[in-house]
Amino acid sequence: MNVSSAGPREVPGPAAVVTGVGSHLPPRRVTNDELCSRLDSSDEWIRERIGIQERRRADAAVSTGDLALEAARRAMRSAGVTDVDALVLATTTPDHHCPATAPAVAHRLGLQDAVAFDVTAGCAGFVHASAVAAGLISAGSARRVLVVGAETMSAIIDSDDRATAPLFGDGAGAVVLEAGLRGQDGCLGPFAWGSDGSLADAIVIPAGGARARDRRDTAPAGDFFVHMRGNEVFRHAVRRMSQAARDAVLAAGWTLDEVDRLIVHQANGRIGASVADALGIPAERTPSNIARVGNTAAASVPLLLAHAADEGRLKPGHRVLVVAFGSGLAWAATTLVWPPGVTAEL
Numbered sequence: 135m136n137v138s139s140a141g142p143r144e145v146p147g148p149a150a151v152v153t154g155v156g157s158h159l160p161p162r163r164v165t166n167d168e169l170c171s172r173l174d175s176s177d178e179w180i181r182e183r184i185g186i187q188e189r190r191r192a193d194a195a196v197s198t199g200d201l202a203l204e205a206a207r208r209a210m211r212s213a214g215v216t217d218v219d220a221l222v223l224a225t226t227t228p229d230h231h232c233p234a235t236a237p238a239v240a241h242r243l244g245l246q247d248a249v250a251f252d253v254t255a256g257c258a259g260f261v262h263a264s265a266v267a268a269g270l271i272s273a274g275s276a277r278r279v280l281v282v283g284a285e286t287m288s289a290i291i292d293s294d295d296r297a298t299a300p301l302f303g304d305g306a307g308a309v310v311l312e313a314g315l316r317g318q319d320g321c322l323g324p325f326a327w328g329s330d331g332s333l334a335d336a337i338v339i340p341a342g343g344a345r346a347r348d349r350r351d352t353a354p355a356g357d358f359f360v361h362m363r364g365n366e367v368f369r370h371a372v373r374r375m376s377q378a379a380r381d382a383v384l385a386a387g388w389t390l391d392e393v394d395r396l397i398v399h400q401a402n403g404r405i406g407a408s409v410a411d412a413l414g415i416p417a418e419r420t421p422s423n424i425a426r427v428g429n430t431a432a433a434s435v436p437l438l439l440a441h442a443a444d445e446g447r448l449k450p451g452h453r454v455l456v457v458a459f460g461s462g463l464a465w466a467a468t469t470l471v472w473p474p475g476v477t478a479e480l
């Protein structure tokens with residue numbers, strides 16, 4: 135379901151309130167110059183056209199589940215909790231096709247019998263997972279939910295493909311959501327979200343799935359990596375994120391000029407700037423960390439929340455608009471007032 139421009143929307147049941155935020159980046163930095171030693175590209179092109187100076191890359195022994203585990207631990211520490219009822223993990227790069235990555239992360243966190251499952255909505259995955267978690271809370275199915283976005287994009291990116299290699303990085307971020315009162319600071323507002331599967335092939339890994347199982351032994355190696363029609367995706371990203379952001383603001387009963395901070399998926403610096411421009415939100419209200427971490431897909435939004443809170447660019451009382459977009463195509467937006475007393479654990 136997508137939210138139309140129907141105006142403020144009441145959501146029944148308890149609210150989902152942010153009580154903790156954490157993040158984790160693998161230590162290895164990959165500069166544009168290092169990438170360009172094997173790509174027909176340049177540091178100058180990547181800085182100007184994408185806004186990235188460096189991204190992180192996990193060692194081969196480190197998986198998405200490992201990054202998720204660290205971010206989850208930090209979010210729980212930030213919230214001051216040792217247990218949750220459910221863990222929802224957004225990722226495009228699960229440790230295995232089967233099983234989901236979330237149960238193993240929950241097990242390693244010591245969460246006995248917790249509900250744990252993955253959500254796949256590309257770079258919009260974390261906001262989708264937050265919507266699912268908020269639904270669990272408002273339905274009374276869980277009181278406290280850990281929502282994690284984690285990616286090892288280096289596992290699915292061809293480092294010889296200049297259309298994708300400069301863009302993506304590895305990392306993880308997480309938040310703890312707890313049942314609270316509607317209207318309370320930290321409470322997630324209504325979600326505006328949707329998908330357009332007619333453009334499923336705009337960002338796709340052609341081989342390795344059930345659709346291409348008859349080509350398992352014959353597909354070229356490059357078909358096991360992400361293929362993206364970047365320019366087309368760029369245009370849809372700006373259009374869909376701008377509309378979803380407007381819908382979420384309207385559903386919250388806010389106006390765009392009341393937004394203090396726009397947390398936009400760090401897809402490409404120019405995409406974030408175009409969305410902010412379309413919404414009339416000035417650059418100083420649009421924190422960004424893409425220069426340092428690149429596009430970390432489902433980890434992008436929680437990483438930016440953690441970094442912006444840590445650097446004081448996100449302060450208690452700020453009205454925050456969150457929006458993301460990715461493969462599917464899929465998009466999602468929501469709102470919250472940044473809560474007092476939440477210290478990001480990096």
Ligand code: UT7
Pocket residue numbers: 174175176179180183184257296297298300301337363364365366367368371400401402405429431459460461
């Ligand atoms: O995270 C959610 C999903 N992903 C995204 O939202 C990513 C969206 N797309 C993008 O960020 C951009 O489209 C890219 C960064 C992927 C590409 O930037 P662009 O400005 O859209 O470039 P383009 O594809 O329109 O290509 C413009 C020119 C072309 O050369 P000609 O034909 O004009 O001579 C490309 O061949 O730039 C060339 N080009 C490059 N040159 C140097 C494309 N990639 C590169 C590169 N280095 N890495």
